[in-house]
Amino acid sequence: MSRVESDGCRETGLRLDPKWDAAGLVTAVVSDAVSGELLMVAHMNADALAATLATGEAHFWSRSRGELWHKGATSGHVQRIVEMRIDCDQDALWLKVEPAGPACHTGERSCFFRAVTSDGLVRG
Amino acid sequence: MSRVESDGCRETGLRLDPKWDAAGLVTAVVSDAVSGELLMVAHMNADALAATLATGEAHFWSRSRGELWHKGATSGHVQRIVEMRIDCDQDALWLKVEPAGPACHTGERSCFFRAVTSDGLVRG
Numbered sequence: 001m002s003r004v005e006s007d008g009c010r011e012t013g014l015r016l017d018p019k020w021d022a023a024g025l026v027t028a029v030v031s032d033a034v035s036g037e038l039l040m041v042a043h044m045n046a047d048a049l050a051a052t053l054a055t056g057e058a059h060f061w062s063r064s065r066g067e068l069w070h071k072g073a074t075s076g077h078v079q080r081i082v083e084m085r086i087d088c089d090q091d092a093l094w095l096k097v098e099p100a101g102p103a104c105h106t107g108e109r110s111c112f113f114r115a116v117t118s119d120g121l122v123r124g
Numbered sequence: 125m126s127r128v129e130s131d132g133c134r135e136t137g138l139r140l141d142p143k144w145d146a147a148g149l150v151t152a153v154v155s156d157a158v159s160g161e162l163l164m165v166a167h168m169n170a171d172a173l174a175a176t177l178a179t180g181e182a183h184f185w186s187r188s189r190g191e192l193w194h195k196g197a198t199s200g201h202v203q204r205i206v207e208m209r210i211d212c213d214q215d216a217l218w219l220k221v222e223p224a225g226p227a228c229h230t231g232e233r234s235c236f237f238r239a240v241t242s243d244g245l246v247r248g
Contacts (some may be wrong), residue, residue: 012229014238014245027165031152038158038209041151041216053242085162086245087235090226092165094236104212106135111211112218114138118177121138121210 018049019091025061026091030103032110033082039103040111042069044093050116056081058095077101081099128131135212142151142173143215149185154227156234157206164235166193168217180205182219202223207242 004101010017018026025043032039042060044052047068051059058079062069079097086093106113114121134141142150149167156163166184168176171192175183182203186193196202203221210217228235237244 011201014247016244018241027151029162029165031160031162036155038153038155038218041153041211053240064236084240085236086240087165087237088232088237090228092236094162094242099147106212108212111213111216112237114210116140116177116208116210116217120140123138 010090016086017090018046018086018093019089020046021091023063025063026093028058028060028093028095030058030079030097032094035099037110038112039079039097039099039109042071049093052081052084052095058097072100075101077103079103134214140208140210141214142170142217143213144170145215147187149187150217152182152184152217152219153220154182154203154219157222161234162236163221163223163233166195172215173215176205176208176219182221195236196224199225203227 012018020026024045028042028044030039031037036120043063045061048059048061051068057073058081059071060071078100082098083096084093102109114123144150148169152166152168154163155161167187169185172183172185175192182195182205184193184195193242200223205219206222207220208217226233238247
């Protein structure tokens with residue numbers, strides 16, 4: 001494979017070329033940039049990705065509401081982007097953020113507030 | 125809401141009740157239990173989740189191959205589960221693992237080996 005071909009390759013190249021699914025979405029995984037804790041998993045469409053890049057604050061596509069979702073627009077709990085990374089096949093984004101408040105609508109800092117054990121779920 | 129009702133609720137209760145999508149899958153986010161680095165994003169069906177819980181090693185559902193995928197079965201790069209957590213609506217799992225080798229099929233330690241910038245992707 002020539003260098004030019006390699007550069008154009010979604011898996012190894014340096015061109016942002018998200019692999020949108022049938023609904024026009026990629027997975028967005030959000031973690032706390034300082035603690036490393038996984039905060040939430042959401043989805044982005046092209047508009048959400050563009051808005052995130054333009055503003056430096058996390059935007060998603062709300063599948064339940066069918067609309068662009070500026071995280072924290074209502075609650076004030078915005079997520080400032082420290083770094084954004086993309087995976088090999090460009091169908092998942094990793095957002096390292098500085099959160100201004102809880103990520104979860106339940107009020108928990110992280111949506112992953114329960115551990116899975118062979119006996120069920122455990123809080124904390 | 126009574127305590128009993130609360131205990132049975134998918135969002136706040138302690139019963140493992142994954143919210144499988146139309147394809148019978150949930151998202152599985154895998155991070156390194158020590159470094160916190162996000163390694164990969166994959167999917168699990170009920171069989172993959174059961175096999176993961178039973179063996180303590182990560183199993184996924186390969187959407188491309190349409191089969192149960194014991195990560196590392198061929199390469200030796202198994203991922204030992206240190207802890208598994210689930211999110212509020214139970215459609216995403218977080219696996220903290222001890223990886224025996226690179227997570228990515230490209231040979232990179234993590235699938236997220238490129239950063240997204242307004243000028244494109246940057247390695248490292």
